[in-house]
Amino acid sequence: MKLILTGDVPNLGAPGDIVEVKDGYGRNYLLPRGLAVVATRGAEKQVDAIRRARKSREIRDLGHAREVAAQLGGLSVTVKAKAAGESGRLFGSVTSADVVDAVRAAGGPALDRRAVDVPAQIKTVGKHPVTVRLHPEVTTELDVAVVAG
Template identity: 40%
Template sequence: MEIILKEDILGLGYKNDIVNVKSGYGRNYLIPTGKGIIASESAKKVLAENLRQQAHKLAALKLEAEKKAEALKDVSLEISAKVSAKGVTYGSVNVSSVVDALKAKGIDVDRKIITMKDIKTVGEYVATVHFHKEVVVEIPVTVFAENASKPAAAPAKEAPKAEVVEESAE
C-alpha cells in the first residue's frame, strides 16, 4: 500500500515522502492518526504541485537544519554511569541521557529526532541526530564508570581535577 506521509516518522520516512507499507499499518495506524494519506493519482498530483510551490520554504527549513547541525559538529559527550565490576551498567544509557547531557552543554535537541541503541556497557558509541532528511549529525558518546576517572589521554592525576571543575560548573 502506498502512503503519502504527512509528518516525519523515524524509521519510515519524512514528510511528503511516498512510502510502501503493509496494508494493516496504513489502514489501522497511519491514516486514522492523520500521519498519512493513501497515495492515489490525484493525491500524488496535489503533492507534486504543493512541493513545487513550497520549494523555497523547504530550502529555508534545510538551511535552518544545517545551522543546528553546525552547532553539534564538534560536540562529543561523556556520560558517567554506575557500573558493575564486569563493566556492565546498572540500567542503560539511552536517548534521554544523551538529551540531558546536551542540555548540560546548553544545546536543546528534541529526543524524538535522536536515534541510538540503549548502551549497557562502558565504551564509545554514536548517537545520530536527524534534523532534516538530508541533514544528519552523528555525536560520539563515551560511557565511563562513575567511580573511575574520565577516559582521556591525560595522566590519571589530571582527570579527577577536570571532573571536579565540570561538577562545579553544573
C-alpha cells in the same frame, strides 16, 4: 486507507501528514502503535494543532539544520550512568533521552529525543557513536562518552 500521522514514521511522513497506505499496514502497524489515526472530518480539524506543535520543536529549514549540526560537531558529550559493574557493564542502558539531556548540559542545542538514534542499546562504559537526524537531508554523528557515576 487514509490516515493522519501522529508520530514520525520513517519513509512515510511526519506528525500531521495525511497519507494513503495499504489497509493491512494501517490496521496492523500504524494504528495499534498509536502512530496514526483514521482520517475523519473531526480528525482532519486536529491536523492544524498537530502541525503547530510539530513546528514549535522542529528544525526550521535546511540552513538551520546545518547550523545545529555544526554546533553538535564541536561538542564533547558525556553521559553519567548510575552504576556499572567491575567489567564496565552498566546496570541499565543509556537512552536517547539521556543523550538529549547530556547534549543540553554540555551547552548544545535542544534536540527532540525522537531525532536521536541510539544504536541497539548502550550498555557499556566508553565512547559510542550516536546518529542525530536533524532534517531529511542532514544527519550527524555524535560521539557520546559514557562514564560510571
